[in-house]
Amino acid sequence: MLNVGQLNEGIVLDHIAAGKAMTIYKDLGLDELDCCVAIIKNAHSSKMGRKDIIKIEGGLDLIDLDVIGFIDCNITVNIIRNGTIAEKKPLTLPHEIHNVIKCRNPRCITSIEQQLEQVFVLADADKKIYRCRYCEERYTS
């Protein structure tokens, strides 16, 4: 089994669906951080069989919990202090998400005005339906 060094201060994103870690890495903008980030793919999980894990050295201000909530509410966000789990952050579907996904409607104003913020609003929490703030087109992944 591969061992990744223990985190003293930082964030562990656990129970990421296997194969999703790189998507989250990109959507959270972790590639732009200067701190140490570890991605563990296909780790053994008694609950999920296989899972991905991301470890980030640093404070909670480095990540946007809304983005993680949008991607998958089942991800566990552990805050690590002094080498132990100090807090677990609950995730919910965010009411709005900004500049994470793009509207694909070719008739949307965002298709010609590239400087506009991409905003999606939660239209139906049960069905996890988000709609573009401008044209109301449903987001499909």
Next chain:
Amino acid sequence: MRHLLSPLDLTIEETNTLLDLARDISKNPEKYSHVCDGKRLATLFYEPSTRTRLSFEAAMMNLGGTVLGFSSANSSSASKGESVADTIRVVSCYANICAMRHPKEGAPRVAASKSAIPVINAGDGGHQHPTQTLTDLMTIRELRGSLNNFTIGLCGDLKFGRTVHSLINELIRYENVKFVLISPKELRVPDYIIETLDEKHIEYEVVEKLEDVISKLDILYMTRVQKERFFNEDDYLRMKDFYILNKAKMDMAKPDMYVLHPLPRVNEISIEVDDDPRASYFKQVQFGVYVRMALILTLLGLDKEVR
């Protein structure tokens, strides 16, 4: 400050109040002829629309106000690459209220977010056209006396027809309105509208043939298959003459089934129907001016000054 981007920006009470005001304007136009003296309406039309633009201009002039603006993107700074946000900031310095038509969906919402004056969505792509909806509501209410308890057939391009989307969203707020959605398969209403109808347990049916259902309708709302909404010319040519309302079909309808159309009409209503007393699409145009007058007064906060 209020804007009108979607019909749902107005509560049902506000809508009814606005329709009452429009009715009063229709009965006593002289009473309102100077309410907007010294006020300016900017008509920012990024795509051609003679009818809606003239209706807004007539509405403002009937109220004593003046009008400025442009009637195509080519004659605006958009052709130089100016953003909608910048344009509305500039226009806010010239006018008291603005009506915007734009081929891209959501453009009026962008404008409203940066505007210092009320913005009226005069149509954004295939998305919303709230003043047409208010016009349609006024027409139905004036003809039938009520916006409750009737069956409406919406026929033609229900996919790209923004007037249809706006009208359905509005009518589902009234009591016991049943919908018959008549279109070719390719031009059916978007899924989100069907989802809304399902969620609210509203009675509707989806059909392809107008003659199968025309006898049960109280209102028939015809629409044009719009060439500018298609990316593929072949698709347009295949569907443009799918429905033609003629005298033979009108003979199958109820004696008090009114025919509405947002206009312009091309082939979908034969001219032989024009003389039928149930053909109400030209009355609809007149109601459109009254309703826009009422809206301008309401958004400028001048509605209560008259009454």
